[in-house]
Amino acid sequence: MISREPPQPADRISTGLTGLDEVLDGLRIGDNVVWRVSDLEDYRRFVLPFLDAAADSGRQIIYLRFGEHPPIIERHPAVRTIEIDALGGFESFTSRVWHLIEQHGRGAFYVCDSLSELLNAWATDAMVGNFFRVVCPFLFELDTVAWFALHPDRHSRMTLDRIRETTQVMIDVDRHGDEVQIHPIKAWRRQSPTMFLPHREHNGQFQPITDSSDATRLQASLELEHLQRQPLLDYWDRLFQEAGRALSEQDEGCIADLQEQVLQVLISRDPQILELARRYLSLEDLLGIRGRLVGSGYIGGKATGMLIARNILLKDAPRLWQQYLEPHDSRYLGTDVYYAFLVHNGLWPAIMRQRSETGYLSEAPALRDDILCGHFPDEIRTELERLLDHYGQYPILVRSSSLQEDGFGNAFAGKYASVFLVNQGAPEQRLAALENAIREVYASSMNEDALRYRKQRRLDQREEPMALLIQRVNGRFRGRYYLPDAAGVGVSRNTFAWDSTMDPKAGMVRMVMGLGTRAVDRIEGDHACVMALDQPTRQPFRNQEESYRYSQHLVDLLDIQDGTLDTLPLSQLLANTTDLPMTHLAEVDRSATTRAEQIGMKGPVWRLTFRPLVQQGAFISRLSRLLQTLEAGYRHPVDVEFTLHLDEQGDPAFNLVQCRPLATVGETGPVNIPEQVPEERILFRTEGHFMGGNINLAIHRVIRVDAPVYAELSTNQRYEVARLVGEQVRSTSTPTLLIGPGRWGTSSPELGVPVRFSDIAGIAALVEVSENAGAMVPDLSYGSHFFQDLVETGIAYAALFPETGYCRYYPDHLQQTPPPAAQTPSPSTAVQVHDLGHRPLQLRGDIVRQQLLCYFPD
Template sequence: MTGNGGNSQDHNRVSTGLPGLDDVLDGLRIGDNVVWRVSDLDDYRRFVTPFVESAASAGRRIIYLRFGQHPPLISGKSNIHTENIDALGGFEAFTGRVWRLIEEYGRGAFYVCDCLSDLLNAWATDVMVGNFFRVVCPFLFELDTVAWFALYPDRHSRTTLDRIRQTTQVMVDVHRLGDDVQIQPIKAWCRQSPTMFLPHRERNGRFLPVDDSSDATRLQAGLELAQLHRQPLLDYWDRLFMQVASALESEDPQQIADVQNRVLNVLISRDSRMLDLARRYLGLEDLLAIRARMIGSGYIGGKAAGMLIARSILLTNQPDIWQEGLEPHDSSYLGSDAYYAFLVHNGLWPATMRQRSADGYFSEAAELRRGLLAGRFPPEIRVELERLLDHYGQYPILVRSSSLQEDGFGNAFAGKYDSVFLVNQGAPEHRLAALEDAIRRVYASTMSDDALVYRKQRGLDQREEPMALLIQRVNGRFHGRYYLPDAAGVGVSRNTFAWDTDMDPAAGMARLVMGLGTRAVDRIEDDHACVMALDYPRRQPFRNQDESYRFSQHLLDVLDLWEGKLTTRPLSQLAQEVSDLPLNHLGEVDQSASRSAEELGLPAPVWRLTFLPLVRNGRFVARLSSLLKTLEAGYQHPVDVEFTLHLNNAGGPAFNLVQCRPLATIGETAAAPIPADIPHHKLLFRTRGHFMGGNINLSIRRVIRVNAAVYSKLTMSQRYDVARLVGEQVRMDSGKTMLIGPGRWGTSSPELGVPVRFAHIAGVAALVEVAEMEGDMVPDLSYGSHFFQDLVETGIAYVALFPNGRNCTYQPQRLPGINTNTTQASPEQAIQTFDLRAKPLQLTGDVISQDLACYYPD
């Protein structure tokens, strides 16, 4: 590699500071990166000193990049700029900092770097040391610099040493055997002489080639003998896990604790709360098991860590229940270092640096996303992916995001990054291509608008966020052409959407679906999951049986093995096509609808997914309640889990826990008092239940309302215009804003509500959904979905209003100067904005009484 050609003109030459060494190497060239492979850092230091003195006397700017644990190589001088860089912040932060410094110092600067091998103590893998060099070396070359580096070759793998050699322009080995020290140039780009690459001894300032082969052989034999008891050419990562095995054999508590801490800090997390959990629940055997299922190195990411910690909490604290009731997981992990290796391998680091800048954070994201989607995998990763597919055979698999910050305390990233189902059918090469495409999609989703806004809002836009992957066998059964689990769901240990005053929020709740869990975690656009309070599992938030059936699940997400993709099928169709679905354990026959179907010659019976048989079985509710309480106690924080169910012939459930994260909550502050008798003319709305956010106490200074009567007359295209205009209005910050609209905010189906993206309304204080437009648009009690997770994390209060229902009053005419003219139907006419700074509304909710009111205070 490494450059565009040689130039021997004097102005392009640079001295090493030692004329004898210049003779050996034919001098240095502008653009050279010089790597010294040494066994003793003093051997590097003795060459650095004359180089720096020579460069200083020539008036060069000299920058010392200081990051090692060893004593400084250069003493402080006025013409030397020392830049201290913390390597503990991770590969991206460190490499990004060096990149910015190179940009700032510009052309012609000279660099001296600490020993690269010291980065292993911070990163625990020399793969990333090699990637760092592959990033900065070409950039330094482009800017006409000269940069010196050192490393200890016996601490690095052959792959890393080869990559550094391929990338650099000059590489010199320093061999030491007692007092016998020799240098041997290994590479000198665009230079050649008959003896250049022989070992050389220094004699009176000259470096003389060792032209006696016997002499050279004796030195080499002595070096090999001295290294017999070392472990050369092993990745630091591999040596670290060899120490894990050694600590287990030693049974020394202190050694075990030390090694465990070292591994957790480079494998699991940097977050102190997650690390505390991992110390309690992930022992050395667990860490070795992770390593055995891992491709590459680095972090396994928050989603994978949360799943593993949660499983260990259950098996540790309730083994009598969960040894039987918890299915073994079959997961693999693509480490975070593989993400960085992908960037480097595809030349995407410059694009990454442009995107990480303040000006390029949004504007450069699209280009980087395209690069991620078009990238190719390093050969060593591709081979491991082939082996992974051999392990899973032809079972469907799920490729899930598991970034460093994901599923942590306060940052769930719910729905921000992609997860991709693969049916995993066909020839091996086709399955590998599909897996690679899926990984690229997840990588590229880090540059989606929603993910970028999410990170920006939480101050994470400049923090390292490498994407690891959790790859799992999809839990389920083959049903002919379809593959699906019996049931799936989301469980939360705190029910902040309790719709009945008898319900205890601490009892938790579940959101259940038949089939794949996508319909439990995503806000369903034309269907409904079953929302179940675990202390009153038979009590539904509906007025009658017809409404319960209407707002139940009618569509299932399944994997279609023939079409090779995730697809949605009506329950009625699947019930006819598949004879062995567990409908009798999850639903009930609608006798009236079945009789009508028979009279019309339609397929019967008609099933309704009420999940009441699962409730009556008894074990499901008891086990899920126990699971949530145990995990909340382990996390010492409310939790949010995703699971699938595998039912036996009697309907008894076994749980497969696929995700666990701390539940984001707006808070449990003391309830603000709601006036006992609010005058009717001062009340905008009031509801019993149907709100979320715990205790709410907000002063509303602006209301943006979508008029349902106008909205109903708009075309689908115009409704998207409404969503865009609402986003623009929200961004015009005028204080605490409340959105009121028909049906579901954030839907992708304009006939069901306003299709805004969450990123466009993330700054509001409260979101109100109203059942309007003749019942076509109704709020969705979809707590546990990604959209609601966004609301909770962002601290947005949520209210669902059913004006025709019990315990609900809604009087939009109380908004000042409201326009009641609905004859004109345009996107602009559908949106009404009210500035209430002179007379704010008060929004108050009490989570205990489940009473909420929005009114003008006295």
């Protein structure tokens, strides 16, 4: 029987075993004790005496139960058992443990299940090491004593080394039949001539093996046992090793089971995404993804959507897309790299403060700054160097691919950063630029817009680790510039049909020349080409001159010489580049060319209308087929981003860079719009230029920005208007209609009101008005990130052009009292709030007839 330890001095904590205390010189307050065992019974037999000693000294003892193995502690009157689910992921589990430690405060003692059990929940033991590196210092800080166990053969050397580096005490336990020996590996700030020798247990005492011959024989027998066991591979590596074996041997019985296991740890936890992935990502595909992965963990929603979409096309329409879909060579940074970065830089306490209710927004700016100053673990930097070796000096794009991104109902469109890298210079420069880009994307998870977006969708307490998708920028070197021939956003459902003859099911595309940034973002002072795929040549313009005026005049590209993402006027790009595919993308403006020649300018004046691409080739038919095939595969409307590569004849090949479920405004059924409404009861009436399908809303509040007043304000005052609008929107949950001049959400106050979407997310409907005061014209920005936000949030949209014959707009009908006398223009006078009380407006839209009416009913 093992003897009990007598009471210890106040500065010592007993292990409960006299002999063990003698070996270790006792435990210290703050010690984390890690037992490396091959059999949990050997951990248990040391735990029980420790519990009795701690109970005798009046300590609060907590047993953290998270393993699938039998309980370490069955019943003990002094122990409180707390069960924690590890299956929710690293962040939720670590946060739960953190808060428990915080809650129980100083001086509590802890006994934990085997850390190796976390591999069953997380797959990668890098995260086991990161968990320990988070909680161990916190436990030490709070003067606790905590015991852990692990099976060393189930972990990588890197994880074992990091746990050893972090803990205060580490002990190996080995058993030979009935003989038990312990070998202290680490005892922080303790030393004796024999402390770190192997010790045999005998009659409750632990005798050091002081004979070198005995020690050599003992060590040889232990090494032989280890050779007969599995090599030091964690669950993650063994899983992919087994997957490779099953494929090479065509073991059909194992392939399906292994595919499911890999999907659960590499692709997603979302049931809808997993169902899609089961159909289109084979085990061979998954092994290919693993071969391109930096680190471990999930590849995130954006990467998953891109890969699934490509496989849908190649599987469901192979004859077309094997020829016209360009291959990809994307790389991925797994979600574990994001967590490793946070832990490596000591940011977990800051993460916990930010995750709290009070710190959710207030702590984010400081955390964002800390992320931007962070450093990467050496093993990650080495993998990033190899990644850059693969791409050489081709430009690359570093894109967010968070766990929730691009899912069903949560696109996160434009919420997180994407960073273009020209990728020029010495390898050291290119690595530094890549690290900066990764930090920038990581830091964007703390952007206020992203945080409010998550809060509005009740995702703020769900795990949202940031994976990254790294892609070669599709394009060509053209002198000092690099750009694709064209890029676009395609949607399989056109809920912005501006003509009753258009079929919403035919889809729509938003096209630009150059980088696709101008296709997904609202273009300030410029326009993308928007086409309904069933009537691509039918534009919402009255004449050719208007068509040219609202075409694209600026091109986004990469400047190789300056190493920057840049925007150039088309005329300037043409003057410096000779081989652009203008005959396939643009038309010559003959009258403008004549005027240019008269003042001595050379060359034709081109207008990017994309008519040659539409009329002379297979672009529309291929894009339509692409969208239809993806919608059928997803069993849901889709939104895609792509680039085009044109051959000499203008025949397009597609590079699919993103695909996600399209957020669609719910159908409301048939809507009755009254024909005879007296003019004095109408706020506005228009044909077309509205979005959201059929609309039937009661509006109890109108917030309107007065265009003439707004036009008189300075730039700073216009930003103040945006702030006031946000305040008014957040002040009530009443169904609200927001009306303003030009473009809501613009970053250029001369074009509209520069609100952030998070400021106005609570409204029911948004109206942009073409006003005579300034150049404030609505932008038909279907496919842009701002549009995505409107659709996801279920906000109806309309663009009013009062100068046309098909639109009537009477803002004075909102005044229930005579307007006040003329006042000095100010932000407060520009923002007019109308609470309609018991006389709400009715907003009705009929998508079939393309009629929209906002009126006061009888």
